[in-house]
Amino acid sequence: MTSALPGVENSLQAIADIERQYVLQNYARYPLALVRGKGCYVYDLEGKRYLDFLSGIGVNALGHAHPRILKTIRQQAALLIHCSNLYYHQYQGPLAGRLVEMSGLARAFFANTGTEAVEGALKMAHSHGRSVSPDKYELIALENSFHGRTMGALSVTGQAKYREDFEPLIPGVKFVPANNLAALEAAFSDCTAGILLEIIQGEGGIYPLAHEFVAKARELSDRHNALLIADETQCGVGRPGTYFAYQRATPVVMPDVAVAAKPVACGIPLGFILANEKAAAAIKPGMHGTTFGGGPLACRVALEFLEILDGLLPAIERVGGYFHARLNELARHYPFVKEVRGFGLMLGVELTVPGKQFVMDAMAEGLLINCTHEAVLRFLPPYIVTEKEVDQCIRILGKLFAKVET
Numbered sequence: 205m206t207s208a209l210p211g212v213e214n215s216l217q218a219i220a221d222i223e224r225q226y227v228l229q230n231y232a233r234y235p236l237a238l239v240r241g242k243g244c245y246v247y248d249l250e251g252k253r254y255l256d257f258l259s260g261i262g263v264n265a266l267g268h269a270h271p272r273i274l275k276t277i278r279q280q281a282a283l284l285i286h287c288s289n290l291y292y293h294q295y296q297g298p299l300a301g302r303l304v305e306m307s308g309l310a311r312a313f314f315a316n317t318g319t320e321a322v323e324g325a326l327k328m329a330h331s332h333g334r335s336v337s338p339d340k341y342e343l344i345a346l347e348n349s350f351h352g353r354t355m356g357a358l359s360v361t362g363q364a365k366y367r368e369d370f371e372p373l374i375p376g377v378k379f380v381p382a383n384n385l386a387a388l389e390a391a392f393s394d395c396t397a398g399i400l401l402e403i404i405q406g407e408g409g410i411y412p413l414a415h416e417f418v419a420k421a422r423e424l425s426d427r428h429n430a431l432l433i434a435d436e437t438q439c440g441v442g443r444p445g446t447y448f449a450y451q452r453a454t455p456v457v458m459p460d461v462a463v464a465a466k467p468v469a470c471g472i473p474l475g476f477i478l479a480n481e482k483a484a485a486a487i488k489p490g491m492h493g494t495t496f497g498g499g500p501l502a503c504r505v506a507l508e509f510l511e512i513l514d515g516l517l518p519a520i521e522r523v524g525g526y527f528h529a530r531l532n533e534l535a536r537h538y539p540f541v542k543e544v545r546g547f548g549l550m551l552g553v554e555l556t557v558p559g560k561q562f563v564m565d566a567m568a569e570g571l572l573i574n575c576t577h578e579a580v581l582r583f584l585p586p587y588i589v590t591e592k593e594v595d596q597c598i599r600i601l602g603k604l605f606a607k608v609e610t
């Protein structure tokens with residue numbers, strides 16, 4: 205394959221070399237350069253096919269080159285890609301309306317990424333706190349959590365390895381172990397402005413929170429007039445088999461604020477904050493904004509995606525359940541598989557051995573997955589995945605697990 209663009213290389217070595225020379229060396233990339241995708245598969249420079257069970261870390265919800273998403277992008281790109289938030293366009297309001305209907309919350313703000321949505325939610329909590337008292341600025345977050353890489357989001361990320369190089373971060377953050385009711389209660393006071401939870405911790409190793417812990421966080425937030433913020437960046441927008449992860453357990457515990465991003469515009473950057481009227485009242489005209497967030501292209505693609513999502517939710521539940529059961533079968537065969545966790549199409553397999561080599565070996569076998577927290581194999585396949593593709597993934601994992609000497 206030759207490229208018409210100057211400086212665009214066609215071999216993995218040349219691509220890696222030019223990046224090494226010019227790109228900030230913050231990523232440790234796998235030795236793989238991707239060229240195109242179709243459905244649940246992606247293809248490298250040589251045309252080798254890979255089953256994509258990571259979907260760009262939970263982004264490519266409809267897989268690759270979905271015909272309705274392509275058509276929408278083509279149509280809207282020819283009309284208007286961006287116009288800034290100085291002007292109205294036709295799609296932001298309807299998208300907000302759709303998200304409000306799905307979430308049970310009242311108002312939306314559009315950002316570009318998960319971390320940017322978290323930043324906005326933190327500002328909401330701070331502003332809400334200040335409206336009550338100057339001392340009400342403390343935030344509670346969970347140990348092992350991940351909320352993003354910007355300074356505010358890092359401040360509430362409960363993993364020292366992400367935070368320590370950038371300290372001091374924003375003050376007044378208390379970390380509590382997940383599912384520890386006594387520690388949660390002890391962390392709250394009238395100085396608490398908000399608490400952030402991932403209903404299923406993603407980066408931290410696919411750990412679902414106990415329903416009673418989330419319910420307790422709601423009760424304590426009400427008692428101390430704090431905002432309960434659900435970070436649904438990884439676990440939301442259909443992936444758990446419901447629109448949002450907080451809707452999985454009954455009775456539903458409503459957050460005051462929900463943030464999300466990843467899958468909502470199928471690869472076009474778009475994040476959002478949803479807030480009830482109480483939380484939304486904390487952001488007054490001029491207090492928050494963004495140049496790119498909620499542009500016509502991203503919003504129209506998101507509207508198209510959400511229309512398709514409705515029909516996919518039962519399949520996410522069904523195929524996710526099948527995948528979970530098949531992973532449990534593997535766990536019964538191999539003693540180094542400690543636990544299978546997750547819901548819907550957000551699943552993790554915790555091993556008692558390091559996971560990185562499995563990721564590399566899976567790639568060689570034509571399967572893309574990743575490993576988080578050193579020993580948790582993470583699976584975030586596209587929502588269009590079928591039982592047949594799950595079987596293919598299990599076959600490859602089985603082959604790799606069988607090679608391990610125990």
Ligand SMILES: Cc1ncc(COP(=O)(O)O)c(C=O)c1O
Pocket residue numbers: 317318319320322350351352353402406407435436437438439465466
């Ligand atoms: C729960 C959670 N919050 C926030 C983020 C940050 O999102 P982004 O990388 O889009 O900034 C992530 C990213 O993985 C996440 O999993």
